[in-house]
Amino acid sequence: MKTILNHRSIRKYKNDPIPETILEKILEAASRASTTGNMQVYSIIVTTRPDLKEKLWECHFKQNMVKEAPVVLTFCADFNRFNQWCELRQATPGYDNFLSFTTGAIDALLASQNAALEAEEQGLGICYLGTTTYMAHKIIEVLEIPKGVVPVTTIVLGYPDESPELTDRLPLKAIVRREVYHNFDEKEINELYHEKENSPFYLDFVKQNGVDNLAQVFTDKRYTKKDNVAFSKLYLDVLNKQGFMNNE
Amino acid sequence: MKTILNHRSIRKYKNDPIPETILEKILEAASRASTTGNMQVYSIIVTTRPDLKEKLWECHFKQNMVKEAPVVLTFCADFNRFNQWCELRQATPGYDNFLSFTTGAIDALLASQNAALEAEEQGLGICYLGTTTYMAHKIIEVLEIPKGVVPVTTIVLGYPDESPELTDRLPLKAIVRREVYHNFDEKEINELYHEKENSPFYLDFVKQNGVDNLAQVFTDKRYTKKDNVAFSKLYLDVLNKQGFMNNE
Incomplete structure (x- = not known):
């Protein structure tokens, strides 16, 4: 459908x-997205208040769109209401x-994509905002999120003040495997x-980042092992504190 | 949009x-769904071969739609190609x-919802199929999935041979919280x-399940603690074996 093919991040x-x-x-x-067993184990926090958006902006690495966009939707895995x-x-x-966390997270993410398209x-x-999983511990404080609830993703919404080009994608065969997972060779x-x-x-992006190639922009600048490890610990700690790691 | 509002699971x-x-x-x-840093760290395994669908049917608790539907799409968090x-x-x-697993899982789930709607x-x-996270260890064997890749969800696709009613949903205020997370009271x-x-x-569903009320159908019959704990262990073990639990 046209809306899907025309998506640009604003x-x-x-x-x-x-x-x-x-x-x-x-x-x-x-709310019409599929949900496991029709349990609807997710929630959407709708934030418009400037003081709260200012605090969320700090959580989300001070990306200005969090302050500029009139509405911030925080999608959470949520067993609180159900429990x-x-x-x-x-x-x-x-x-x-x-497992229950993953169930709630799946519910939340399917709902978020419906919201984005609508x-x-x-x-x-x-x-x-990918920063949601990195900074969930801070978002929980700002949005007064109780036990049983974990932020999974965030969408900012508003009337666009730019019209960017469609983002490039790899050829479809990079993400599609047929019948079973045939692995890739170097060629x-x-x-x-x-x-x-x-x-x-x-090519310009690589030059601006001062590295040798595009892969190194990701590994050495944008998504480093050090950051990933630190945020992994924080997010696992959030799952634990919010009551989703009693696996015995 | 109409397609979103008309969704029924078939x-x-x-x-x-x-x-x-x-x-x-x-x-x-x-492939047009948002993806973290445009890394596209997910994959879609398209399975149509009857022998493979038969094996997937066993993975997915023998739900007949897995054999009947002509196409099974398995969505995976995938850092294999990127790595x-x-x-x-x-x-x-x-x-x-x-953290990288959650990044890939988010990519996979947003893509899955676009696929579902299209x-x-x-x-x-x-x-x-919610059974994907329960039985990921078996799906990995059937679909020959390498390290760096974890199944997150599955969609079966085909021409419908039924036209069910729209599924009920709780009132919107059950999933929507305004500004911050105001908790619910008993009323x-x-x-x-x-x-x-x-x-x-x-009411009939409760009677058929032989329990006192609807909540008990979920806790005592459909999504029991015993199963959830067992599947939690299995899925965490999958994350570990597939190389997503080196958090130090």
């Missing part, structure tokens, strides 16, 4: 607020484990990355 | 195969940790679940 937003009727459509669309319901019904919930359908721009990897590595945009 | 399929041109559109749609590329470029990948747009039916929980718990469909 990083500059106009000041205009989002009418409540449009926001409701987006949330309604989110409360169980306890009120003499049913003993057994959802304090890693927002774009309504003329809004969106951008996903295939070189072919898959050839166009990307030789595009003027990425 | 569990009975016709024999008709899916034309390759339609399958390509679905995969193309998947191979880095290693061929004298770049040292640091993606053998839990499939429905093309007149197909879909169903997500609110009772209100949110009132319609569902009193619908003839669920």
Whole structure:
């Protein structure tokens, strides 16, 4: 569908607020996504207050779109409501484990993509924030998130103040495997990355980053082992504190 | 958008195969979803061979739609291709940790929802299989999945041979929190679940399950603590074996 193929991440937003009727459509669309056993074990925190957005902006590595965009949606794996319901019904919930976290996270992420597409359908721009998993421990403080709930992803929403080009993608065969997972050989990897590595945009990107090639921008600058290890520990600690690591 | 609001999970399929041109559109749609840093750290395994589908059917708790539907899409968090590329470029990948798994899983799940919606747009039916995280260790064997790759979700695709009613959802306020996470009190929980718990469909569902109320169907029959703990251990073991638990 056209909306899917036209997706661009928007990083500059106009000041205009989002009418409540449009926001409701987006949330309604989110709620129609598939959910495990129809348990709906996720939640969406809708934040518009400037003081809270300022704090979220700090959580999200001070990316300005968090302050500029009128609405920030934080999608969470959420067994809190479900557990409360169980306890009120003499049913003993057994959802304090890693599998339950993944179940809630899957629910949250499918809902987020529905929200993203409906927002774009309504003329809004969106951008996903990967920083949600890095900074979940801080987001939990800012948004007063209780036990049983873990932030998984964030979308900012607003009327676009830029119209970027469509982002490049690798050839489809880089992500699609047929029947079983046939592994790649060196020749295939070189072919898959050839166009990307030789595009003027990425050649300049490599130069600006002061490294030898595009792969090194990722490993040495943008997504380093040191950061990944630190954020892994923090996120596992969040899962533990929020009550999802009782796996015995 | 209409496709989003009309989603139903389809569990009975016709024999008709899916034309390759339609399958390509679905995969193309998947590839347009947001992906962290445009790394595209996920993969989609497209399985149509009856012998493989038979084995996947066993993995997925023998749900017949896995054999009946002509196409099974297994979505994986995938740093294998990315790591191979880095290693061929004298770049040292640091993606053998839990954060990298979550990054790949998010990529995979956003792509899966695009695929699901595009499939429905093309007149197909879909169903997500939550059993993917439970049985990832077996799926890895069947689909010959290498290190660096973890199955996260599965969609079966095909022409529908049933037209079920729209699935009920809780009122929107059950999943939406405004500004920060205001917790629920007993009265609110009772209100949110009132319609569902009193619908003839669920009253009958409770009776068939031989328990006292709907919450107990979940805790005592469908998603028990015993199963969740067992599957948590298995999935964490998969993450470890596939190389995503080096968090030091």
